[in-house]
Amino acid sequence: MANDVTDKLAVLxxxxxxxxxxxxxxxxxxAKYGTAHVKRIYGDWTGPNLNGWxxxxxxxxxxxxxxxxxxxxxxxxxxxxxxxxxxxxxxxRFDAFCIVSSDSDFTRLASRIREAGLIVYGFGEQKTPKxxxxxxxxxxxxxxxxxxxxxxxxxxxxxxxxxxxxxDTRLMNLLRNAISAAxxxxxxxxxxxxxxxxxxxxxxxxxxxYGHPKLSGLIQHIGLFEMEERESGNARHLYVRLxxxxx
Numbered sequence: 151m152a153n154d155v156t157d158k159l160a161v162l163x164x165x166x167x168x169x170x171x172x173x174x175x176x177x178x179x180x181a182k183y184g185t186a187h188v189k190r191i192y193g194d195w196t197g198p199n200l201n202g203w204x205x206x207x208x209x210x211x212x213x214x215x216x217x218x219x220x221x222x223x224x225x226x227x228x229x230x231x232x233x234x235x236x237x238x239x240x241x242x243r244f245d246a247f248c249i250v251s252s253d254s255d256f257t258r259l260a261s262r263i264r265e266a267g268l269i270v271y272g273f274g275e276q277k278t279p280k281x282x283x284x285x286x287x288x289x290x291x292x293x294x295x296x297x298x299x300x301x302x303x304x305x306x307x308x309x310x311x312x313x314x315x316x317x318d319t320r321l322m323n324l325l326r327n328a329i330s331a332a333x334x335x336x337x338x339x340x341x342x343x344x345x346x347x348x349x350x351x352x353x354x355x356x357x358x359x360y361g362h363p364k365l366s367g368l369i370q371h372i373g374l375f376e377m378e379e380r381e382s383g384n385a386r387h388l389y390v391r392l393x394x395x396x397x
Contacts, residue, residue: 157246158244160248162231164191164250164251165200170202172250187244188238189212190212192217192231193216228256249271253278256272275291275293325344328348
């Protein structure tokens with residue numbers, strides 16, 4: 151899936167299901183996909199539980215949307231966020247939405263936005279239900295966005311050993327299938343195409359979940375694939391194939 155950094159994005163954050171420690175990494179990640187023309191965060195700002203977010207809102211120009219909890223046990227924040235998302239969708243001013251929450255209540259919203267032909271980037275914790283994850287075009291786990299300097303106990307996942315990676319049947323099948331689907335007759339596949347296929351097969355696939363900032367590093371660490379750099383015009387591109395495939 152190709153992304154254009156000129157895309158207009160709407161970033162909607164569920165404050166009840168996201169931590170302020172992610173904000174720097176979140177907005178840096180969002181910038182990879184386009185420009186955030188709307189940045190809103192939803193919650194009941196009259197209570198103390200969202201105090202951690204308040205300084206982050208000022209620093210990053212995120213607009214807080216007040217939503218009182220009218221009834222115990224009912225999530226009024228989710229409803230407010232969904233209504234705003236639909237209003238923004240009908241405005242036809244945006245190319246993609248970023249939904250920041252670990253709540254499955256946004257599954258249908260993500261599906262509806264995609265039905266309208268727009269891209270949905272989801273952001274949530276590892277506990278996020280698979281239904282919401284798979285309703286998005288791409289899903290990023292917020293654990294990889296938290297820096298050690300944030301003061302949180304969480305840190306980005308440490309790199310797994312080569313043996314651990316090779317023993318991960320799901321990972322190995324995903325990589326082999328993606329390389330096979332993207333490869334030419336000699337077995338070589340363009341790395342960027344592999345990444346696009348992986349995202350389509352599994353919206354939450356991210357090399358950072360395995361402790362590697364880039365897909366190329368993850369593939370190289372596994373040690374079962376050949377990698378080759380080629381020049382094309384003024385650019386250099388990485389190609390990958392299963393070791394021994396061309397012999």
